[in-house]
Amino acid sequence: MTDKITEECYEKAKDVIKQCSTKHGLFASAGEHGYDAVWARDSMISFLGASLAKENFFKNTFRQSLITLAKNQSKNGQIPNAVDKFSKRRKHVDFASIDSSLWYLIGHYIFRKRYDDGSLLKKYKKNVEMALMWLKYQDTGESGMLAQLPTTDWQDAFPHKYGYAINTQALYYQVLNLVGNKKDANKLKFAVNNDHDKKLWNGSFYVPYRWKNHNKYKEIGEWFDSLGNILAIVFDLADGAKAKKILDFIEKNKINRPYPVKAIYPPIKKGSKHWQDYFEDCDAKEPYHYLNAGIWTFIGGFYVLSLIKLRKFDKAEKELKRTAEANLKGNFPEWIDPITKKSFGKMQAWDAGMYILAYESLRKKRVLI
DSSP, X not given: OOOHHHHHHHHHHHHHHHHHEETTEEOSBOSTTSOOSEEHHHHHHHXXXXXXXXXXXXXXXXXXXXXXXXXXXXXXXXXXXXEEOSSSSOOEEEOOOSHHHHHXXXXXXXXXXXXXXXXXXXXXXXXXXXXXXXXXTTOTTSSSSXXXXXXXXXXXXXXXXXXXXXXXXXXXXXXXXXXXXXXXXXXXXXXXXXXXXXXXBOSSSBOSEEEEEETTEEEEOOSEEHHHHHHHHHTTSSOHHHHHHHHHHHHHTTTTOSSSOBSEESOOOTTSTTOOGGGGGSGGGSTTBTTBTOBOHHHHHHHHHHHHHTTOHHHHHHHHHHHHHHHHHHTSOSEEOTTTOOEESOOBHHHHHHHHHHHHHHHHTSOOO
């Protein structure tokens, strides 16, 4: 791995993390019009990789991100989606998010692992326990799977999904394994993969969500959720055979082109049964824009990890280079239009952090989570 582009992107990724670092924790993006608040998912995803970089103050920013989130935890145990108290805007804390608590918990265990430092996990043990309990109460079907409302994870404006979402199940499976709850982890894995009435596996990939069955009618999504399926590979919710089918599906349908990776496939168009009127209020109303099959390079980082997981090192190197090209061209963009290749937003922390993780994992030829 001596490619000039991948090396340049690695150095610039570290600089993006530096620019997003504040005394309050990690902001989601830098620059004059950046997202100047601490988001749980953005900060924790970013530090999956940034914590591998040899930058001393990254540890302090990681620590402060966890502290800021803990200090703003709800009385019921929910970790906030975003803590927005550090700008000229009205100070407020957003909740209504299921994955924020999941990423917060993963972040704690990554911090302990990266720095061989369990002091933070010990100090915030009560917060961790409360977050776990809050998540447990989201198992409304008593099935071992977490249920959610629409727009309550990273896809917070589009598309419409609810009930048992693959993105959430993959994260919860990782959390249960991290805390040593193998019994519930195995129950979840069986439900997602094998339970006739609840399973998300459709033979080629995991459907984005599923809820109740009404005889011949089913509440189920049919489009491909890239991040959810890739996380299922990275966190071992998918076995080797399923992982291969998912990667084959991505390749066959060019979901990783022109850069890794489109958020969903295919894009949802007006008139589709998956369309909702409220989509008109965001950029995703247009196919190939934003969350509607736009390219998000932080998912590209996870995609490289999934290739490493299956020991497809040559392919992983090629996709890492494509991710580097996209990041450098767009200055670590929020998303990219796959048709025009135009970038929107810049200096996104999770693009940078996930690039570092993909780069270091490929260098070591193992997924460093």
